[in-house]
Amino acid sequence: MAKYSFSLGKQANxxxxxxxxxxxxxxxxxxxxxxxRFENSRRALQEAKKTQSAANGCKHCCPECHTK
Ligand SMILES: [Zn+2]
Structure with a gap:
């Protein structure tokens, strides 16, 4: 399990x-x-999407769930 954080600052897009x-x-x-804490970044992203529908995986540290 790894700890995940959610950025409150918007990316350029x-x-x-x-x-x-x-x-x-x-x-x-x-x-x-x-x-x-989540098993993987996809789980963390699911959780983030509950409060922020524009959530996305970080391109640098969670490339496996980063969508363009
Ligand atoms: Zn990152």
């Missing part, structure tokens, strides 16, 4: 990115919200 905390992500902003 309007997405809100979900980040994994295990390695410092260069794209993780200071204004992020802890999401909790």
């Amino acid at each position: 309007g997405d809100y990115w979900v980040h994994v905390d295990k390695s410092p992500c260069p794209a993780l902003p200071n204004n992020s919200l802890p999401l909790g």
Whole structure:
């Protein structure tokens, strides 16, 4: 299980990115919200989408669930 955070800052295209905390992500902003612990980034993204429909995986630390 890894800890995930949700960025409160919008990306240029309007997405809100979900980040994994295990390695410092260069794209993780200071204004992020802890999401909790999940088995994988897809689960974390599902959780984030409950509150923010524009949630997306971070291109840098969660590329497996990043959609363009
Ligand atoms: Zn990231």
